Amino acid sequence: MPTRTQQMYADHEIMALIHFNMGTWAGNGDPACNRDNWLGLQGSHNPAVFDPYLLDTDQWAAVFQRLGAKHAVLTAKHGCGFLLWPSKVPLKNVATHQLEPYTYSVGRPGISAIQVDVVKQFVTSMRNAGLGVGFYYSLKNNFLVNMKDHHFENTTTLLPGQILMTKEDYEEMALGHLRELWTNYGELTEHWFDNGYTPSIKDRLQALLEELQPNMIVWRGQGITNNTVAWVGTESGFPAGDDIWSTGCYGKNPGDPNADEWCPKGCDTTLQDRDQWFYMPEEPIRSLEVMVKLYHKTVGRNGVLELDVAVDRSGRIRYDHAQRYQELGDYIKACYGTPLASWKDQKGYLLDFTLSQPMTMDRVMLREDQWQGGQRVRQYAVYVQEVVPSSTVSTSYEQEWTLFSRGHSIGNKRIDVAGDGPSVVATQPVKATKIRIHVEIATDVPWFREIAIFSPCPDTGNVTTSMIPVAVS
Template sequence: MKTVLLLLLLLIPIYDCHLFRYQWHQRRAPPSSKKYRISPTTGVRIALPTPEQLQWQAQELGVLIHFNIATYINDDGCSGQFVPNISLFNPYLLNTDNWVQTMLDFGAKYAVLVAKHACGFHMAPTDVKFPLSPSGQIIPYNYSIDYSPMKGVDVLGNFVKSCEKKQIRTGFYYTVVSNNWLNVDSGLIQNRTLKPGQINITQETYNSIVLQQLREIWSRYGSLDEIWFDGGYTSTLKDPITTLLAQLQPQAIAFNGYGVSTNPARWIGTEMGVAPDPNWSTGITNDGGDPNSPIFCPAECDTTLQAHDRWFWGVNATLRSLSELIQVYHETVGRNCLLMLDLTPDRTGLIPPVYARLYKQLGDFIRSCYGTSILPTEYLTLDDSKIHIQLFISSPVTVDRSVIQEDQTRGQVIRAYTIDVQLVNSTDNSQWITVAQGTSIGSKKIDIWSEGPQLINAVRLTITKSVDKPVIKSFTVHLCT
């Protein structure tokens, strides 16, 4: 205890602290209905999240399930050169419970399933009918699952039921801007000679098809956690999509959805599983964001398990190494970005065993490294929440990294921080050595100390810059292999 008091006496004059208290939990203020608030201490605008955005960020790990007719061709999607024959889609062992088991092994908290990709094949039953151009003949949307060997199977419904049994939240990917079957690129009917299998329709007809099918998948499968707009949407469809989303799925996070949703998330700008450092929870550009933006729009990092940016299962595809995927975790979740890892059923409709093993190996690493933290003897909060100290006086510990989580209920306010340690073998037990520093924290920031493992008596987090009173949700230290 004498050593503890000595440390405090040394600390207090340095930071002009006349008061300290133990603080394990911070009280969270209720979210404001405003888009942003004005800081009472600095006068700057602070973007405010919705409760749905905070819940979504807290999930950290999700999967994007690429399973569609493109699974049955050699190309990773439809290149516009041909329309895959609908008879190819025949996952004769299809079992969505098998998918969910791999999600659990990985640690995914949410899953988004591709309902319609660029090929135009719609994996959900659809009642949509439309006129051909120029004849006006009315036909059903017959490039869909009910016209394939899997007629009568509701893959989307089975997926949702399997996920609900294991408390995994669900969502759908439906590309608005691409449909190879209908000769659509960038959301527009193309003025070019039709390829074999393509059919001709007007732009008005295409827009109507999109809205009808979005209504179907947004109204038939319950509350959705996330809706994916891959490539966004056209200006013509923006207003009707906004209305439809507000009517049917107002709580859903909308990826690429700024402008159509009150709960937008942004793309990080790469599919390699790397977020910039810093990466802010605010801003709408496809990069590390903008700390001064009045718009709360957190980032999602989508990437693949297969090498070479391949999303659909491929014959003899190469898998990324476990070490590379661990690095992906640190450069996504560890940089305030949700990691959405591709999940790839093969042509049987199941997850290949070698894939399943790699998902689990990654999940096992995350759980073993970050599932528990090294508990301090005492945890102190000083200088109006700007200094957080963990003391290990009775039992020095070896650690090699730290994890910080900011409480963003009232917005992301921290702008810079440092992490210092007191080494056990130091000749001066009041000396602090800096092991990490950074700017954005947000939902989670992981710092792997460049000096490697350190035997320490204490670790200190200091908020060196903020635009309002900082609130730390969690500050922990770990030793990982």
């Protein structure tokens, strides 16, 4: 069974995963900083390189609202080690045996180009827009202190500006950073630990989490919180197979129906092509058609779409990026805002519904009541009773049951669309008079939060989006 926090996360369905840090200038990667771009006046070692001269977090929030995202996560610290807030936590330099200010950040007079607390500004804008907030702070990489994949690199070849620390001091500093993030910015919705954490920090991390943010969802938080979310196993936006399960916390896969532990699946992917997370000026973006498909393969298969937002170097979401996010949000609203018919709080293995009149439909949405009953369905079939011309009397009609789709996982939301995927038998819209849901295999009496049918959606080429003024740059 999910925790209340896990159910909230599943209900959010879409969130914005903002990549905005030194990598916006240094290039894509984790860490984006490297030996080729670290040095020089415009090198990534220089805090003044981070200079978003038109920073507009209100614009971000407006775009996220139109997308339909319910919360946003900001890269407060990515692999370079650059901080988007002026931390008071010092670092201990092995070379000098001294505690030194952590000046590789915003908000440092005479050092940083931008003197604002970007994290605070982000939090204020999101909350004013009614959105939840969270942070990405990875423990595995910090190029400033020569940390790579949870290990220090060759300590004899430090670059100018890099600082040598012991592992123990590094972990204490990182915990201090997390204490600031989890204390100074109110209640948080989600935290991202990219690639998890090391065993040496587990107990302290768990205690800090329980003390400061016990109700926060944690990406890759297995072992330190029950409010964990597991990675679906790919960054493509198209998980393997046709089913995502709410259980199963371990392994790079879409879950395990036979596992005991509850872990909703986060499906992280990019708008930019070629798995590019930070803003790349020349990188094309995915088409609306592709974005709609990945929505159906993530949210429509019981996942949560964690969609990257690559803020540009001005500090805004570029016009064409903002437009695509808004087009996707508008498509989802136009397609799924008003069902042809819906039925809520239904229990049973065999459920028949009679429509008020024949209706042309090409998709069905199923939602289990996971908060009340968990994920019970293991195999289901959807049938429709179609209106067809009689073979004997051309002016009369007869009705017959036909299989529309057959699948396995339902969970928080399952969307079956005619002509889309191996589980869907129907290849085109049907004119239905009745709908039948037959649960063929289940661990207990199936409990549906909602069942709904929808008419064919607008073609992706015909989606019209009126851009909100704040999104124009």
